[in-house]
Amino acid sequence: MASASTTSFPPEAVPQAPEDPLFGLMRACKADTSPDKVDLGIGAYRDDNAKPWVLPVVKKADEILRNDPDLNHEYLPIAGLASFTRKAAELLLGTSAPTISEKRVASVQTISGTGAVHLGALFLARFYKIHGANRTVYLSNPTWANHNQIFTNVGLPIATYPYFHKETRGLDIEGMKRALADAPEHSIILLHACAHNPTGVDPTTDQWREIASVMAAKKHFPFFDCAYQGFASGDLDRDAGAIRFFVEQGFELLIAQSFAKNFGLYGERAGCFHFVAAPSPETAGTTTRVASQLAILQRSEISNPPIYGARIASTVLNDKALFAEWQENLRTMSGRIIAMRQALKAKFDELGTPGTWNHITDQIGMFSFTGLSEAQVVKLRDESHVYMTKNGRISMAGLNTRNVDYFARAVDKVVRET
Numbered sequence: 146m147a148s149a150s151t152t153s154f155p156p157e158a159v160p161q162a163p164e165d166p167l168f169g170l171m172r173a174c175k176a177d178t179s180p181d182k183v184d185l186g187i188g189a190y191r192d193d194n195a196k197p198w199v200l201p202v203v204k205k206a207d208e209i210l211r212n213d214p215d216l217n218h219e220y221l222p223i224a225g226l227a228s229f230t231r232k233a234a235e236l237l238l239g240t241s242a243p244t245i246s247e248k249r250v251a252s253v254q255t256i257s258g259t260g261a262v263h264l265g266a267l268f269l270a271r272f273y274k275i276h277g278a279n280r281t282v283y284l285s286n287p288t289w290a291n292h293n294q295i296f297t298n299v300g301l302p303i304a305t306y307p308y309f310h311k312e313t314r315g316l317d318i319e320g321m322k323r324a325l326a327d328a329p330e331h332s333i334i335l336l337h338a339c340a341h342n343p344t345g346v347d348p349t350t351d352q353w354r355e356i357a358s359v360m361a362a363k364k365h366f367p368f369f370d371c372a373y374q375g376f377a378s379g380d381l382d383r384d385a386g387a388i389r390f391f392v393e394q395g396f397e398l399l400i401a402q403s404f405a406k407n408f409g410l411y412g413e414r415a416g417c418f419h420f421v422a423a424p425s426p427e428t429a430g431t432t433t434r435v436a437s438q439l440a441i442l443q444r445s446e447i448s449n450p451p452i453y454g455a456r457i458a459s460t461v462l463n464d465k466a467l468f469a470e471w472q473e474n475l476r477t478m479s480g481r482i483i484a485m486r487q488a489l490k491a492k493f494d495e496l497g498t499p500g501t502w503n504h505i506t507d508q509i510g511m512f513s514f515t516g517l518s519e520a521q522v523v524k525l526r527d528e529s530h531v532y533m534t535k536n537g538r539i540s541m542a543g544l545n546t547r548n549v550d551y552f553a554r555a556v557d558k559v560v561r562e563t
């Protein structure tokens with residue numbers, strides 16, 4: 146019987162999905178022709194001229210690759226470019242980390258950080274089973290919006306733990322610890338390694354200790370998302386401090402690693418997923434078994450990871466001089482962002498903007514959670530051509546010496562009027 150419908154995907158089966166709010170915001174900003182426009186939406190670094198910045202060290206690596214007569218476009222192995230994944234693990238765990246010499250790490254190159262979170266989620270959905278029914282993934286409230294979708298898409302239940310303290314605009318450490326202590330044993334806890342997105346609020350070293358201690362007591366399973374190493378403080382080791390501390394404490398854990406921000410390789414999708422085994426006599430066997438299953442998952446998802454971004458990163462990570470230059474480039478990016486934080490805070494102080502604004506300089510990394518309400522965000526967009534997500538998050542990289550005064554005045558006005 147011929148059906149009246151010509152599609153197997155009518156609206157009842159495939160309803161229109163809402164546009165991704167961040168990409169909708171980008172589109173609206175692009176369409177705004179005002180010369181005053183300030184784009185604080187997307188989390189991508191901009192230089193002081195509000196332009197994307199190709200890292201000088203990336204240009205050099207690109208030149209080296211283009212002049213290599215032996216370069217070809219063959220497939221990478223399923224687990225990716227070994228010279229890249231090995232250095233990527235060292236970058237996170239430390240060059241002389243026992244985890245590496247004891248072969249406790251299984252690394253797989255992924256489609257940037259998103260692909261790494263997804264591969265980890267898929268791995269957990271398939272294999273995190275021995276503790277019975279509890280496979281809930283606890284996400285910080287708030288978190289990078291995609292975390293919700295990625296874990297839900299693989300069928301893992303999600304829950305949240307308190308993170309942002311509205312009054313102090315800092316970490317709700319007591320709320321976080323309470324939630325972790327109340328969560329059933331062996332829960333999966335997603336942690337941002339540094340430069341928390343969207344709040345810019347990171348635990349201090351002492352607070353990480355407290356978090357690790359609660360998690361160890363409840364035998365929780367840590368999954369670190371590390372999208373901003375070196376980009377937060379400008380110091381690669383410091384930004385990996387939380388991960389290294391958890392590893393030292395003997396946790397078995399997962400890490401999703403992105404090279405989008407710290408290399409400015411956003412569209413090249415260079416990233417890595419790492420499984421780190423706890424020290425034990427069975428370690429070698431565990432790592433080998435996990436690696437074998439990761440390879441199977443990867444094969445059915447993407448078969449082989451993309452080569453170009455990994456080659457660029459590998460060229461830099463494996464060359465002493467280029468590595469030092471990269472560290473300098475990282476300091477340029479993180480330094481400019483820190484300078485913008487200071488300039489913005491100074492401007493609010495000068496204007497006497499109502500409220501406290503210490504959080505602007507206390508927070509770290511690409512983002513700041515301003516504390517502005519949705520109504521204020523909308524007013525800023527409509528009246529001053531300032532674009533930010535409706536939760537009041539701003540990308541600090543969108544501020545520069547030309548627009549920081551304008552932005553501060555626009556915020557000052559909206560705060561006084563609402």
Ligand SMILES: Cc1ncc(COP(=O)(O)O)c(C=O)c1O
Nearest residue numbers: 257258259289342370372403405
């Ligand atoms: C917390 C967090 N995780 C992961 C990512 C993934 O980024 P990408 O897939 O571009 O590496 C981002 C990017 O904004 C992020 O902020």
